[in-house]
Amino acid sequence: MDYSLAEIRAFNATVVCGNFSRAAEKLGVSQPAITAQIRKLENRFEYPLLERFSKGIVPTELGRRLYRITSQFQDLEGAIELLANPQHISGEISLRLAVASPLVFMPLIADFRQHYPQVRLKIASHSSLKCQEMVMNREADIALCPLLDKPKGALRLAFHAHRLVAVLPAGHPLCRESEVSLVQLNRESLIFSRSHSLTQFVIDEGFSQANLEPCSHILMDNRQEICEAVSFGLGIGFAFENDIRPESRIELRPIRELSDEVVEHVCWLKNRSTLPGIRDFIQLALQQRCMALPAEEQLDIA
Known part of the structure; x- marks a missing residue:
């Protein structure tokens, strides 16, 4: 047919x-x-x-x-x-970004906007899993999110690494500690994220490996709302450390058993690498990452 x-x-x-x-x-x-x-x-x-x-x-x-x-x-x-026509691209160029970690990637997005003001940006915030799905389904051009595994047919650039931390209300007794343990947290009132979030996945894995069964009576979807709830004393929340904007009402503490860093990636489909907009964003991300790395380190691009 x-x-x-x-x-x-x-x-x-x-x-x-x-x-x-x-x-x-x-x-x-x-x-x-x-x-x-x-x-x-x-x-x-x-x-x-x-x-x-x-x-x-x-x-x-x-x-x-x-x-x-x-x-x-x-x-x-x-x-x-x-x-x-390598020197002439007809029509408006738009770039669809699916972002799971806005605070991590907003400087990169702002830099891209400054270099390519003619490109129309469409930015949507979602969970890490949803961002990956959107790229694979071509609903987004680039995903900016943590990746535990590389999606089939995709390329990724390691851009930033940070660890999970406990979000405490200012003045909480645990704020006197330089780091907290899962055993200590298990005794507290906890605020959990939606079950399909990477944050909650890491938390669940940590408690499971420590043979602990925490109980949470508060579930929330948005990390900013979780921080607000923490600041009002509703419990202790969790987030990746650079996903939270510093403020006086909350304090962040590393979790002793969860020392491994999670890597934020720029992810796109391999067969779309040369398309206008996508190509330029990747190149700029690569330049920023190279500037941030010591000379002896290698980039994780695969």
Whole structure:
């Protein structure tokens, strides 16, 4: 069965833009032309690709699966255009960043903005796992997050390392200690993060290896909200040390048994490395990382 490039372009633009009129504007065609191409494409499938609503469209599960495939055509077109016209890139360049650690990566993002003001940045904050999923599904161009394992088909640049710490309310008795133990923390009222967060994964692993079974009566999703709860004496929270902005109402203490650092990475799909925006962001991240490293150290790029 022959699928036309016009159908694929119309479908991709509609998914990205969220409605037919913006997709038509993006491609420089009429809205009826977009809907006609979408109709032709949908007729090739047993089930709908898009759900229609009064304010736009949302891809169905089948539509999302198709977009993971068809979005590669956008990469192919961009790579061909760059090869044919290396000094001229037509249209607006946008870069979608999925960020799990905003405080760690915001200086890099600001530096990129200063060097490439013409690039439109779309920044979304998510958990580390969600950031990885977004890159793999081409919902984001680059993930900025901790990685325990390298996703298949992706490259990563080790950018920053920091360890997990306990977040204590100022004046808490444990603040007199230079570091705290899991045994000490097990006696306290604890505030846990959502179960799918890397922070909670590291905490759970630590308590499990220490044969401890902590009990938490407070679960929260946002590290800033956890810090606010800690400051009001609701319990002791946890975070990676450079994810927390210093303030007088809380204090951070290393956890004796959790001394290993977690590495924050810049992660992207290998076959998208040369695309405008992605290529420039990676190069800038590489330059920053090289400047921060002692001369004898090597970068972890794989």
